[in-house]
Amino acid sequence: MKVSIIIPTLNAERWISRQLDSLLSQTAEAEIIVIDSGSTDATGSIVRARADRVRLMEIPREDFDHGGTRDYALRQSAGDFVCFLTQDALPTDERCLEHLLSAFSSPDIAAVYGRQIAYLDAPEYERLTRVFNYPEQPRIWREADIPRYGVKSYFFSNVCAAYRRDAYLAAGGFDAPILCNEDMMMAAKLLHKGYALAYTPDAAVYHSHRYTLTEELRRNARIGKVMGQYRERLSRANTDTEGWRMLRFVGGELARRRQYGELFTFYTHAVVRFTGNRIGKIMDKRSRR
Numbered sequence: 424m425k426v427s428i429i430i431p432t433l434n435a436e437r438w439i440s441r442q443l444d445s446l447l448s449q450t451a452e453a454e455i456i457v458i459d460s461g462s463t464d465a466t467g468s469i470v471r472a473r474a475d476r477v478r479l480m481e482i483p484r485e486d487f488d489h490g491g492t493r494d495y496a497l498r499q500s501a502g503d504f505v506c507f508l509t510q511d512a513l514p515t516d517e518r519c520l521e522h523l524l525s526a527f528s529s530p531d532i533a534a535v536y537g538r539q540i541a542y543l544d545a546p547e548y549e550r551l552t553r554v555f556n557y558p559e560q561p562r563i564w565r566e567a568d569i570p571r572y573g574v575k576s577y578f579f580s581n582v583c584a585a586y587r588r589d590a591y592l593a594a595g596g597f598d599a600p601i602l603c604n605e606d607m608m609m610a611a612k613l614l615h616k617g618y619a620l621a622y623t624p625d626a627a628v629y630h631s632h633r634y635t636l637t638e639e640l641r642r643n644a645r646i647g648k649v650m651g652q653y654r655e656r657l658s659r660a661n662t663d664t665e666g667w668r669m670l671r672f673v674g675g676e677l678a679r680r681r682q683y684g685e686l687f688t689f690y691t692h693a694v695v696r697f698t699g700n701r702i703g704k705i706m707d708k709r710s711r712r
Contacts, residue, residue, distance in 0.1 A: 426453040426524065427502030431492055433484070435510035436464040442513055443473055451520040453506065456480060458496045460487035490608075491599030493581070497591070506585040507606075512628040514583075515540060523585045523626035532563065533590035533618035534610065537583035537626030545631035547682055548689035551673040553631060563621045566614045574660035579610035579620065583628045590618050598653075602645040611656045639692055640699040647703020666697070 428446060432439060439457070446455055455477045457470045461484030470479045480496060497505050504524060514520070519537065526535040538557040541550040556578070569576040584606060594612040597605045610620055634642065650662065670693055677686040 424504065424524075425502045426451060426504050426506065426520070427497075427500035428453045428455045428506045428508060428520070429493065429496045429500060430455070430457050430508050430510055431487070431496070432457055432459045432462060432466050432470075432510045433487070434462045434464045435459075435466045436462075436469065438511045438513065439466055440469050442508070442510070443470070443477055445514045445517070446508075446520070447473070447476055448517050449514070449520040450518050451524055453520060454478070454501055456496055456500055458482065458492060460484045460492065488600045489603055490597035490601040490605035493605065494597045494599060497586075497588075497596070503588050504585050505588055505591070507581040507583075508628070509582045509630070512539075512582045512630045515627040515629060519583070519626050519628065522623055523583070526561070526621045526623035526626065527585075527587060528621075529563075529619065531565075531617075531619045532587070532621050533594070533613045533616075534579065534584060534586045535621040535623055535626075536580050536585075536606075537622075537628060538624040539580070539582055539630045540627055541631035542629050546633070546688065547685045548673055548677060548692075549631045549633075551676050552669065555669050555672045557622075557624065559624050561621070561623050561625075563619055564614075565619045566617065569614065569658060569660075574657065574662045574665050576614065577607050577611045577657055577660065579606045581606040582630050583626060590616075594618070602649050603642070604646060604649045608649075608653050608656065611653070615656070634692070636692065636695050639695045640702075643696045643699030644703040644706065647700035648707045649703070650700075651704045651707030662700075 457477060458480040459466055460482050470477055493507060506523060523535055523537055539553050541553045564572060564576060590613060594616045598608050613620060673689055674686060677689060
């Protein structure tokens with residue numbers, strides 16, 4: 424069984440050295456491909472220093488696309504199973520890849536994603552958000568489970584994920600061009616093609632963000648626009664219900680611990696995320712007129 428790992432990068436100097444060292448010490452062997460889109464920092468030189476075990480592909484920054492770039496790299500890879508990581512995701516141990524691959528326990532499982540644990544310096548609300556979205560319980564689901572899980576059926580993350588190559592190609596690959604959420608839309612494709620998806624918490628990476636309010640607004644406007652564009656593929660699933668569940672969980676935990684500063688910041692970001700999402704959906708509606 425051949426395995427490939429693909430990491431899209433842009434100015435990843437802060438993370439890439441530790442990430443590659445971790446991947447090179449994994450118990451499961453893999454071809455490692457870094458596809459860089461015009462970094463101006465030391466990313467390229469760090470990768471080239473490991474040229475005996477890591478392959479560097481370079482594209483112009485303006486050619487980067489969340490779906491298209493990943494698809495291009497996959498088609499240049501050799502793996503029967505192809506894993507994706509974001510540049511800021513760090514495996515928590517040397518068995519992360521092994522656990523990710525072992526979750527393909529049935530031949531109809533087309534893709535698997537792993538758990539995300541917030542970095543130690545992350546805000547508490549960010550840590551709790553990861554706890555909510557990436558629980559300790561594994562699961563496998565299929566198209567028949569969509570009524571049960573709703574929009575959660577399509578929740579999937581290329582921060583740490585693996586795809587069965589033949590299933591990925593049979594489903595048509597990532598959409599391109601696409602602003603974001605290529606992983607979610609691919610998950611929907613696979614489910615509607617009759618494949619199963621899996622989540623395994625045993626394959627874990629450290630990953631979290633510190634978005635400014637402006638970054639939150641822009642990011643969620645893109646998400647809202649994509650969700651509008653692909654609403655039919657997502658069976659018009661209502662994202663608001665899951666959002667309210669997360670608000671209650673994270674907000675309730677922060678209130679219980681009397682972390683009122685974190686609670687205020689969390690709700691402020693939540694309002695901005697909601698506003699951005701609605702702006703994105705309005706943009707999509709206008710573009711379809």
